[in-house]
Amino acid sequence: MNTRTLFLGIDCGTQGTKALILDSHSGQVLGLGTAPHTLTQGEHGRREQDTEQWLQALTTATQRALTQAGVSGQQIQGIGVSGQQHGLVLLDKHGEVLRPAKLWCDTESAPENRQLLEWLGGETGSMQRLGLVIAPGYTVSKLLWTKIHHPQVFAQIAHILLPHDYLNYWLTGRCCSEYGDASGTGYFDVRSRQWDLDILRHIDPDRRLEQALPELIESHQPVGGLRPQIARLLGLNPDAVVSSGGGDNMLGAIGTGNIEPGIITMSLGSSGTVYGFDPQPQVSPDTSVASFCSSSGGWLPLICTLNLTNVTGAVRELFGLPLDAFNQLASQAPIGTEGVSLLPFLNGERVPALPDASGSFQGLTLANMTQANLCRAAIEGTTYGLRYGLDLLRQNGLQSHTIRLVGGGSKSPLWRQIVADIMNTPVVCTEQSEAAALGAAIQAAWCVGAGRQTLAQLCQRCVRLDHAGETLPEAANLLAYEHFYLRYRQQVAALTE
Template identity: 55%
Template sequence: MYIGVDCGTQSTKVVVVDVEAGRLLGEASRPHRLDEGEHGRREQRPEDWVVAFRGAFQAAVAEARIDPRDVRAIGVSGQQHGMVALDEAGEPLYPAKLWCDTETAAQNDALIERLGGEPGCLEKLGLVLQTGYTASKVAWLRETRPEVYRRIATLLLPHDYLNFWLTGERVAEAGDASGTGYFDTHRRCWRHDVFAEIAPELDAERVLPRLIESDEPAGVVRPALARELGLSEGVLVASGGGDNMLGAIGTGNIAPGLVTLSLGTSGTVCAYSDEPVPVEDAMVANFCASSGGWLPLICTMNVTSATNRVRELFGLDLAGFNDQLHRAPIGAEGVTTLPFFNGERVPPLPQASASFLGLTSVNTTPANLCRAVVESATFGMRYGLERLGKLAAGASQIRLIGGGARSSVWRQIVADVTGTPVVCPQVTDAAALGAALQAAWCDRRQTTSLASLCERLVHLDPAAAAEPRPANVEAYHQAYDRYREALQRHHGIPATP
């Protein structure tokens, strides 16, 4: 038996997987609190992730009806980019600033300039720093909380922190490390010279975790914790990775030719590559994969986070929201949303706010506003697909995951907006499944390939497939053009790719 964990923005999920039977036996989740404040501050307490893990683990094991002593390995997926600063005793010094925190935009701009602008970032890192990355968070802590900054003994990412809690080991792997902003994604190593620009008083050799390979164990579960959880001694903890990297594994996207698109709190589009991709577009994050290889990726910050705000504004549950989507036509009768409630990463608008445009006394209805926010969140994903160029253009299929993927209306909108067939895996919490698959790979790496594990566990759901409809595709070309014109008019983003 293998355990997969996904520590996301809204909750921690745990799944129990039986590799021999090729199926998921149990799953559970527990929520987190998100602390929001002025200037784009978005933080969480790492301690809350531990509480959520404990509750979700116990519930998932109970649902699976297994003896926890049969668990062989655990894999952990985590929201990328979060800054977890620990003191000498391994205790968090400050709440984790998350991927969606935009309070550090000024520090990010200053770092890009110090590294030689976009060309300097690409040469040193293989990507261009974004406000959401860990680097600017460390710089922000140095400038605004110097008394905390001086006490930093270790800097970890969210999934690294859970691995540390599980094992006592301070390690990292290339996939998640790619999103720190002080990691060379081409050479797959820390850039100590870049880190010195960010945190000159800190010793990178001491503060940054030891790098391990994606199929290498981070360690074993601490004996006292194993006893508490009912596990046997010596249970492996896999390297783990970022949620996007393990979401790719959980959809079988470990070879060229597929695109994984996630409709989660944020939106991501990624495609696997055997080689580093020459990046000409600063919005493309040339991340490493957590399966070996590379995973060029685009991230937008407002997907279900945006649709949920509109849904809650009208007091709708999910069924009522989907009913409103059905009631409105393609294009929402001229209503366009720029859904930047959290600012935006792609296009790079960290200080942007949301707008509803084209409202009249006739078209201002709940149905049109609900439809417009879903369509515009999807237009943001199409914008990202266009940035990926040939990697995405050659894809035969989009594998759709995340909470939004559960909506049949939204699945059809994605197929029509992108002009590409869409299908969902049977397990839509792909990051947790990917973490379990990576755990099995780590445990069996001498005898079993990751590809064979994906073949055994990643099952597609034909009932959740959507083919693009030609008339809808044409209608969405026009609505997308309107969205792009609004981006240009209000934010200066060119209206052509």
């Protein structure tokens, strides 16, 4: 008897879209499909994407996932969408996209962010009002930037959506947002879980922006059914339900089973994130900690570094190295890379808060300037930024006996060992490294109410840990890394001065 209960999870990231087919009855991932995006980069930190690429990639990735799974799209009962946080998608009254989406890593609106932060009363005022400190890359400064630099676009705004909201709109025709992703906009109070309309009225006294806000829904609520033409295009069951979805970190939490206190998830992707679950809105006194809402009914204190595999990838491309060769070279260098260090702030940085910083190799001599040292310095330097963030979370009461590691960097045994040693914490990967896509599929199963299971029951069945690959800190390495992490902290302190 066929007892499969199939769900489709979509994750629209910076570099591409992933689609995943989950059988929630067995907990097995049956198929995975991917399709790439390109990034438009310009002066002053511009990072944008054409939303049409997202739609094409979603279509392609879905077909590839169904093919790999060997199942018909007509069997899919629900769809969940994860999207990169903070991005801005603007629609006109006809539902047409007005301009390319500005992304989380776009820092072109940093001057506007400073202007808004000043209006809020600085970091203290922002914390008191919103429960977090707005940062360059958050959605709110992109709205003011659009008003200043593209007034003709601003005048046509009818809908303000985040990337995952936009994909849900394309699938269903309904504009709405859920609390987790909404909490990263900068015009949302994370404690009361409501839009902050005053900051939007400050940007636009005519109140068009507040009228363009999507409806807020709970994480377990569906957005709706598929539009018939989209069901035909994707070859999916026209009765499939689209769940609320969420931001990539929020659904990555579900995809790693991080829905109760005591678990830390660390993502080694283009950016680096570290987060844990909290049942209460504990607003951190540390301005670098974002006390976002989760997409599982609680809160998700989080830190984000803007520089991770984008930095190791840049060093790898500089030397023309395939990934295996890069890892092999890095493994040949000693801890601390013979005095070479990399401050990896190629995108500026959010944690530590250095939006205008640039990257630099330090400590170079004729004797230590080798490819091996530079490759390892890229891994160590980016990982120190995650340690900096983890220290902040731990100071605010989040504890864990293990770190659940996801993202592209987690596939490297060398990087896993470096994380375990620098954090002095055991590291375990999930069997499914595409945690956000898996979390989206699990959330869809929860939303549809398959078997009336709780989210915890679904995560217990569908989130599987790779215990064979568990990596423990090596005692001999801990002291050495503490020394070099202290050097990193001193270098960062010199920059902030």
